[in-house]
Amino acid sequence: MVRTPLTPWERQRGERLGELLRQARGARSMVDVAAGAGLSAETLRKIETGRAPTPAFFTISALANTLGLSLDVLAEACVQGLGEPDAQVPLSA
Numbered sequence: 001m002v003r004t005p006l007t008p009w010e011r012q013r014g015e016r017l018g019e020l021l022r023q024a025r026g027a028r029s030m031v032d033v034a035a036g037a038g039l040s041a042e043t044l045r046k047i048e049t050g051r052a053p054t055p056a057f058f059t060i061s062a063l064a065n066t067l068g069l070s071l072d073v074l075a076e077a078c079v080q081g082l083g084e085p086d087a088q089v090p091l092s093a
Contacts, residue, residue: 006053009082014053017060017078022048024067037062 006014021044025033034044039059046052047059064071 011050011053012082013078014047015050016080016082017053017055017074018048018050020074020077021063021067024069033063033066036066039063 025048030044030048031041034041037044037059039062043052043055043059044063047055047063060074061071063069064074
């Protein structure tokens with residue numbers, strides 16, 4: 001299966017997610033937060049640096065829970081100031 005390239009908007013959204021997670025982690029170590037969420041520190045590093053801009057829902061859910069973040073607030077914050085995506089994908093057929 002070939003994965004379609006990410007749009008610039010999707011890359012920016014992923015970078016914003018990483019920035020928000022880094023801020024929420026604060027002084028806590030990457031290893032502690034990753035372990036609390038059931039992830040490797042390398043996976044968290046990739047998300048925080050934007051190298052994994054589209055992590056799985058359950059990965060973000062586990063991180064949000066570990067960091068005490070609301071998924072609704074996190075999702076909204078990820079797109080604030082980014083404008084509209086290049087193409088909308090319908091949520092239902």
